[in-house]
Amino acid sequence: MSSTVAILYSLAVLSLLTSIYFYLGYRNDKKEWIHKVKEWYPAEERKSFISKLGERFDEQKSSSNLRNKLQNANLKLLPSEYIGVIFVGYLILFVLFFSIFNMPIRISFLLSLAIVFVSHYLLFYIRKNNYEMRFNEQLSEVCRILANASRSGLTVNQGIDIVAREVNAPAGEQFKRISNELKLGVSLEATLRAVQKRNKSRDFNLFIATLLIQKKTGGNLALTFETMANTFEDRKLLAQSIKTMTSEQKYISFIVPILPIFLLLIMNNVIDGFIEPLWSGIGIFMLILFLATIVLSFLIIRKITDIKV
Known part of the structure; x- marks a missing residue:
């Protein structure tokens, strides 16, 4: 009798553990299916009038x-x-x-x-030029990936596909677009020329010209990409050094216009009617001259610190 009870008890525990196992598996599969359904059929959220008006303006x-x-x-x-x-x-x-x-x-x-x-x-x-600067900073990484792909025996199109998957925005978005056009049957030269019209970066134009010339004339493509990667990295280091040396002057270009205006407003808050003389005849002339001098000082400082590499 006791052996029968032990067997039944063991079967009950085994059934309980089996049920828990299948229940957990069911929950996991259910979560995966819900996630896939949300990806395939995203639910449209209710939008306010302002959101709809903004979407209409964006279109x-x-x-x-x-x-x-x-x-x-x-x-x-x-x-x-x-x-x-x-x-x-x-x-x-x-x-x-x-x-x-x-x-x-x-x-x-x-x-x-x-x-x-x-x-x-x-x-x-x-x-x-902020977008262009970020794009240029990623060109050395792009050339490294293309050089490694060429050494591995892959074609340029396959290397561009790897760049589109591995590199982040903004360069990744541009090369993803290039990769999609190549898959649709557009020639490499036509695709690069189209991107060249949208992106006026000097470094990117050099990259496109080198790639097209090398593809037509032949040669060691991996070595060419490696050389370009080293060149872009040296330019990036030089640009970073210049940015570090001119950072103080760039901050001064913001402080010089803001500080006198802030002091003027503070004095007007402390002394009633402090800026009222500025609205008279000669006061308006001095105010215009003051604002023009501030804007001119800002532009001059920015122009001096804007060193092209």
């Missing part, structure tokens, strides 16, 4: 110019999102001037508008 051709500027400045924002940031920044400046610095409402309105307008152009002026 228009008029926003393409702003989208290109944001890409060249390496700002991961949609045109509608950038417009929203500009609007919020304007409201903050207006409240700051009117409520904290006690400036007249008309002056607060015009001054906030002028600062937002100038900041918009200065942002794209300062970061106009």
